[in-house]
Amino acid sequence: MSALRAGVVGLGSIGRHHVRVLRSLPGVELVAVADAGGDPSGVAQGLPVLPDVDALCATGVDLAVVAVPTAHHEPVALALARAGVHALVEKPLAPDVESAQRIARAFSARGLVGAVGHLERYNPALLALRARLDDGHLGALHQISTRRQGPFPGRISDVGVVMDLATHDIDLTGWVAGSAFRSVSARTAHRSGREHEDVVLAVGDLADGTITSHVVDWLSPVKERTTYVLGERGALLANTLTGDLTFHANGSVEATWDAVATFRGVSEGDVVRFAIPKPEPLVSELSAFCAAVAGRPGAHGVVTMDEGVRTVRVAAAVLEAAATGQSVRLPPTEDLARARGPVPGPWPLRPRRSPSLPRG
Incomplete structure (x- = not known):
């Protein structure tokens, strides 16, 4: 099987770590990065820094990470969905519920793997x-x-x-x-x-x-x-x-x-x-996402965009409660019955190395 062609949109404090980890994963080839503001950390390492998401899609990437500011998540994510590119969008999925729903619907309609970067x-x-x-x-x-x-x-x-x-x-x-x-x-x-x-x-x-x-x-x-x-x-x-x-x-x-x-x-x-294994969370997250894309099992092992919408809805309710001074009830939703395993697996992709990641 040929390597997955990966791209990253946004090369700021989070995007640069996505670049680093994607380069470390077997079965994945980082082929494109994009940021209208350039590459302040010098992480492109020989790759041209493309001006926007459309230029990145034109390189034929299979998957992309969206690490631009939250206000720009929707236009970037929708462009990836139109191009048929699987995407992991950094959290939160969008700045408001309606925008988050539009993103989730776009990926669902195309049968694409859509994930949200809830790293915790x-x-x-x-x-x-x-x-x-x-x-x-x-x-x-x-x-x-x-x-x-x-x-x-x-x-x-x-x-x-x-x-x-x-x-x-x-x-x-x-x-x-x-x-x-x-x-x-x-x-x-x-x-x-x-x-x-x-x-x-x-x-x-x-x-x-x-x-x-x-x-x-x-x-x-x-x-x-x-x-x-x-x-x-x-x-x-x-x-x-x-x-x-x-x-x-x-x-x-x-x-x-x-x-x-x-x-x-x-x-x-x-x-x-407890003494527990401590792999780098970003390596685990991107391994799960790339494995989902490679096997086309839907959202297996990832935080889905529907879950991302649910989180944005609760955050919006928190802001409404603070603004009004009143408790806010959320609409009934399907209860999240716990699976026996914390994150579905196993993930076939494993890192070659696991350097440290500053946590936000």
Whole structure:
């Protein structure tokens, strides 16, 4: 079988890493890159830097990654769909629900593999967490809390922290729990003088009754990326910056101190940090996408565009809730029943190397 011909549209802080990883995958040949602003990081390495997506399509690529600013996702993605090119669009799929739906419909109508770059689903800590939930490690779920904080990234100017960062947490929460958001409430703030919000505090509930909370901002000098899942048997804490997963068990030691024994809560038990494999998430994501294209199995192993639409819809509800001060109910959707495996596989493509990727 001949190598898949790949292209990348957008050579900024994210696109350059897609270029690097695509070059490392067996069975894939990077043949074209495009960016109207040129190649500031010098990643083209001999390839001509094409001016736009139409020029990239003319090279006969089989697949492409869309890594342009969110505001430009729709025209670039639709051009790829018209040309019959399979695409992975960086998250969020689009800046609003209607645009996201148009993209998803275009790829579905052509029978193309359309994926969304929700990278956290490929984080080793969350993969291990999801696998343990599928095995009943925590029993019934009670709560999912995420924290995603850090300094403002100068590369973002077209959307606020909800669409840019909180979409990570919206997507991973529904995926981890296997249940869709039912309602959300939120507060946002503008503290840095920009047009868009730079901090959001959101709470929600899922169709299965799990409650959620999310703290996301561009204001903190401390970078933090954590997902905390509480269940009837204890809690799992995933640190997605380091790829670590820790289990905090409910205690089972009998309390003989009367003042403590009268409290009917949960005591602290054993704490275990799991030793887990830690492949680079972007390598796993692009391997899954290229394998889906190579085997034409639809969206096997990827975050689908329908899922991307669902995430944009929840993010829009968060912004509406913050603007109105009211809880927003989401339209009923098919519940996300968990598969036994965290990400379908196996993926036939494997990296030749796995260099580090700065996480956003």
